[in-house]
Structures are given as C-alpha cells and as structure tokens.
Amino acid sequence: MADINQVGILLLGAVLGWLMIFGVRRYRVQWGAFAGFMAVIFGVGLLTFLFKADLLGYYGIGIFIGFFANLIVRAVGVAIGGKAGEGLLEIAAFRFKGGRPASGDRIREVKEKFEAFLLKRANVVGVGVGKKIVRGQETEDLAVVVFVERKLPESQLKKKDVIPKTLDEVTTDVVQTGRLKALALSPGTPGRTDRWRPAPGGVSVGHVRITAGTLGGVVRRGGERLILSNNHVLANGNDARPGDLILQPGPADSGTRGDALAALDRFVEIRFEDARGVFAFLRRLAKRIGIRLAPRRRGNFVDAATARPLRGELVADTILGLEWSRGRAEVETGATVRKSGRTTGVTEGRVLATGATVQVDYSDRVATFEDQVVAGPMSQGGDSGSLVVDVQGRTVGLLFAGSETTTVFNRASRVADALGVEF
Numbered sequence: 001m002a003d004i005n006q007v008g009i010l011l012l013g014a015v016l017g018w019l020m021i022f023g024v025r026r027y028r029v030q031w032g033a034f035a036g037f038m039a040v041i042f043g044v045g046l047l048t049f050l051f052k053a054d055l056l057g058y059y060g061i062g063i064f065i066g067f068f069a070n071l072i073v074r075a076v077g078v079a080i081g082g083k084a085g086e087g088l089l090e091i092a093a094f095r096f097k098g099g100r101p102a103s104g105d106r107i108r109e110v111k112e113k114f115e116a117f118l119l120k121r122a123n124v125v126g127v128g129v130g131k132k133i134v135r136g137q138e139t140e141d142l143a144v145v146v147f148v149e150r151k152l153p154e155s156q157l158k159k160k161d162v163i164p165k166t167l168d169e170v171t172t173d174v175v176q177t178g179r180l181k182a183l184a185l186s187p188g189t190p191g192r193t194d195r196w197r198p199a200p201g202g203v204s205v206g207h208v209r210i211t212a213g214t215l216g217g218v219v220r221r222g223g224e225r226l227i228l229s230n231n232h233v234l235a236n237g238n239d240a241r242p243g244d245l246i247l248q249p250g251p252a253d254s255g256t257r258g259d260a261l262a263a264l265d266r267f268v269e270i271r272f273e274d275a276r277g278v279f280a281f282l283r284r285l286a287k288r289i290g291i292r293l294a295p296r297r298r299g300n301f302v303d304a305a306t307a308r309p310l311r312g313e314l315v316a317d318t319i320l321g322l323e324w325s326r327g328r329a330e331v332e333t334g335a336t337v338r339k340s341g342r343t344t345g346v347t348e349g350r351v352l353a354t355g356a357t358v359q360v361d362y363s364d365r366v367a368t369f370e371d372q373v374v375a376g377p378m379s380q381g382g383d384s385g386s387l388v389v390d391v392q393g394r395t396v397g398l399l400f401a402g403s404e405t406t407t408v409f410n411r412a413s414r415v416a417d418a419l420g421v422e423f
Contacts, residue, residue, distance in 0.1 A: 104129070107129050107142050107170050110144055110168045111355065114144070115127050121160070123150060123152070123161060124147070124163075125149055125179060125180050126177070126357060126358035126372075128354060128355055128372070129143075129145065129353055130142070130143065130173070130333045130354070131333050133173060133175070141171065142333070143171040144167060144170055144171070145172075145173050145174075145352070146173070147176075147180075147356075148163075148175070149179055150176055151175075151176040177374075177406045178405060180358050180359065180360050180401050180402065180403055181361045181401060182230075182303065182361065182362045182384060183382065183383055183384045183401060185212060185252055186381035186382050187343070187382075189343060189344065192204060192320065192343075194253075195249055198314055198315050199248045199316060201215055201387060202214060202340030202386065203249070204249035204252075204253045204382075205229060205234070205246060205247070205248045205342075206249075207233065207234055207245075210251065211251060211382075212250025212251065212252040212342060213229055213250065213382060213384040214341045214342040214382065214385040214386045215248065215385065216229045216386055217395075217423075218315055221419075225309065226309070227261070227315055228419075229304075229307075229384075229385030229398075230304060230385045230398065230400045231268060231270055231303045231304060232270070232362065232400070233250075233305070233385040234305035234306070235267035237270065238267070242264050244263065245257060245260045245262075245263060246263065246264060247259045247261060248262075250342075261307075262310060265305075265306040265307050266306050266419055267304070268304050268419065270300060270362070271299060271367065272366065273366045273368070299370070301371055301410065301411075302369075302398065302418050303398075303400040303410065304415045304419055305419075306419055306421060321345060321346040322338060322339075322340040322346055324393050324395075325392065325393040325394055326423060328394055328395045328412040328413060328416060329392070331351050331354070331390060332354065333351050333352065333353060333354055335390060336350055336351075337350070337378075337390060338391075339383065339387065339388045340386060341383030341386040341399070342383060342386075343379070343381060343383045344383055347378040348378060349377065349407060350375060350376050352374045352376060352406065353374040354374075356371075356373065356374050357369070357370045357371075358372055358374070358408055360400075360401045360408070369408075372411070373410075373411060374407070374408055375407045376405070377404065377405050379407045383399060384400050384401070385399065386398075387423075396409075396411070397409035397410055397411055
C-alpha cells in the first residue's frame with residue numbers, strides 16, 4: 001500500500017500535469033511534440049514505479065493523469081454544453097467568473113476553432129469578434145460574438161443549443177440580429193430614385209432583370225473607370241452575362257432600356273448552399289426534425305460586381321451627400337462608418353464585429369460569407385451596393401446584407417482583390 005509520501009508526490013504530479021495545459025496553449029507548443037514528451041514522462045514514470053516503486057515513478061504517473069484529466073474534462077464540457085458544461089470548463093481553467101480578457105489574436109483563434117461548433121446550434125446566424133455588451137452598454141472587452149435570430153432564455157432552448165458563456169477561457173456574447181438577408185427592395189428616398197447624368201454613387205441602379213439597388217461609386221482598374229455594386233444588383237445573383245445592360249435608375253424605379261448607364265463587366269460568383277440533390281434533401285430533412293447542421297464552407301468573401309459605363313461622362317467620381325476620398329482602410333470594432341444609399345440616404349453606424357462568418361438569405365437560397373464586418377442598423381432594402389466609408393472618407397467596405405438591427409458589409413480589401421480594382 002502506498003504511504004503518505006507516495007500519495008503526496010502523486011497528487012503533486014497530478015496538479016502539475018493539470019496546469020501544464022495552460023503552458024501548452026499559451027506558448028502554442030505543437031501538440032504532437034508535447035504528446036511525445038508526455039508519453040516519455042509516462043513511460044519513465046511507469047518503469048520506475050514497476051521496478052523501483054520510488055517517488056519518481058509516482059510523480060511521472062501523476063503528471064500524466066493530471067494533464068489528460070484536464071483534457072477529458074474540457075472535452076466533456078464542450079460536448080454537453082449548458083450550465084453543467086460551462087461549470088466543467090471553468091473547473092478545467094481554474095476560473096469561476098465567466099471568462100477573462102484576452103488578446104485580439106487569441107479571440108480570433110478561438111472564434112475560428114469553435115465557429116462550426118456554434119453555427120450548428122439552432123437560432124445561430126453568424127459568429128464574429130466584437131466588444132461585449134453588458135446590460136445594454138458596450139464594454140472594452142473583446143469577445144466571441146454569436147449572432148442569433150432571436151435571443152431566448154436558456155430555459156426555452158435545448159441543452160445542445162445553449163451558447164457556452166466561455167470557450168477556451170474566452171468570453172462569448174450573444175446578440176440578436178434576426179435573419180440576415182440580402183436586402184430586399186424598399187421604397188426609395190425622393191431624388192435618389194431619379195435619373196442622374198452624370199450618375200454619382202448613392203443612387204438607384206440595377207441589372208435590366210432585377211428590381212433596384214445602389215450604385216456604390218466609381219472605381220478604377222488600370223486607367224479604366226468602372227462602377228461598383230453588388231453581384232445581386234448588377235449581375236442578378238449569378239444569372240447575368242458580361243455585356244448585359246445596367247439601368248439607372250433601376251427597373252423598379254421606372255428605369256427602362258432607354259436609361260442604360262453601363263454594361264456588366266465582371267462579377268464574383270456567389271456560392272450558394274446546395275438547393276438540389278441528395279445532400280440538399282438530407283439537409284432539409286435534418287432541419288425539419290430539429291437537427292441543425294453546420295453550413296458547408298463555400299468560400300464566399302464578397303457579393304460584388306463591376307460594370308463599364310457606356311460613355312465616361314455618364315458617371316461621376318462622387319458619392320451623393322458623402323465626403324469620399326480615394327484609398328481604402330480597415331475598421332476595428334467600435335469604429336464609426338457611413339454610407340450613402342438609394343433607400344435611406346446618408347446614414348451612420350458603429351462596427352459591432354469583425355472577421356464574422358454569417359449566413360445570408362437570398363430569397364430561396366442561402367450563402368455563407370466569411371471575414372465580414374457587422375455594423376449596427378444603417379440600411380434597408382435597396383441600399384445594397386452602397387460603399388461604406390470611415391470618418392476620413394476612405395472606403396472600408398461594400399454593403400450587401402442586413403436586418404432591422406444590423407448591417408453587413410464586405411471588407412474593401414477583399415472587394416479590391418477579387419475584382420482587381422482600386423478605390
């Protein structure tokens with residue numbers, strides 16, 4: 001029977017093993033290398049225990065037990081979810097106050113790690129990185145932000161659909177957005193639905209077979225001037241061909257072929273979730289019986305297209321009602337942004353989250369977009385295609401989707417790279 005010294009050294013080793021996981025995670029030690037190291041520790045400890053039964057053997061076995069016990073507790077906590085799962089994760093982290101401030105890089109790492117895990121949950125429409133909101137007030141602490149159609153009490157959710165309050169020691173925040181949609185048409189602002197020559201950014205425009213959206217602005221590819229808007233505004237959601245007519249104002253605002261402004265140049269194809277076939281049927285069946293599957297990663301980063309003016313003098317290098325300077329920039333959470341759109345004119349909002357993965361409805365189809373920026377309410381249907389600028393007037397994004405409480409836009413750098421244009 002083990003004596004008190006042997007039991008004590010075994011427990012000491014177990015505590016050290018339990019804490020080792022923090023060092024592995026903090027310094028990003030390769031798991032393969034560390035697993036090999038732990039195997040050696042366990043092997044030496046076991047041999048020493050079997051042949052000598054001295055304290056070194058107990059110590060090595062204790063380290064091994066402690067380390068893997070921590071891993072098992074974490075795995076079980078993530079798997080079962082709910083309050084019990086959160087409690088296990090807090091025990092594993094030696095932390096009992098619901099998370100701790102972490103660096104932006106660390107939070108983005110955790111967001112990427114748990115993104116698919118979160119998007120499987122019913123009610124979830126997106127995941128990003130933003131500032132945590134407590135009792136209606138924005139704090140300075142960054143968190144993994146989970147966007148949901150409707151924020152419900154935990155008692156009304158199935159255990160598997162509850163969002164953990166922490167993930168790998170990083171705090172989460174749940175924000176209600178409703179369904180995110182490529183913005184359907186709403187009545188336009190007087191003046192912005194008129195015919196403009198030259199046409200500035202911020203006015204009605206659209207492919208000859210759609211309703212209407214917003215002309216974002218004039219961009220350049222080499223020395224050529226082009227107009228920029230969304231794929232679903234200029235390219236009819238992938239269903240157009242280069243050379244198709246672009247009308248200003250758009251068809252829904254009484255535009256006719258006599259109002260042709262440009263011809264479709266390029267568009268970035270939107271990759272929709274499968275709408276047909278066996279896999280699509282199985283996904284619909286799963287949804288009907290209450291199983292939420294993670295969206296298939298389709299690699300969408302932009303909803304964007306360009307069109308070539310029929311004549312250079314038909315378009316203006318300005319945006320109606322907005323100070324716009326050449327160049328692009330990136331935005332951070334909390335930044336103020338503005339846009340000029342067909343429906344709501346010039347509006348302003350604050351960035352709620354960056355690096356977001358969101359599911360967007362396009363009528364009867366759904367597309368998943370990655371690396372998006374989510375802002376507060378600053379748009380309605382028909383504002384799709386508006387350029388989003390920072391307070392210095394630099395382009396930071398291209399607006400394409402939203403809800404009553406949020407606006408979603410592509411990063412300007414993603415748009416520029418995808419279409420080979422400059423702002």
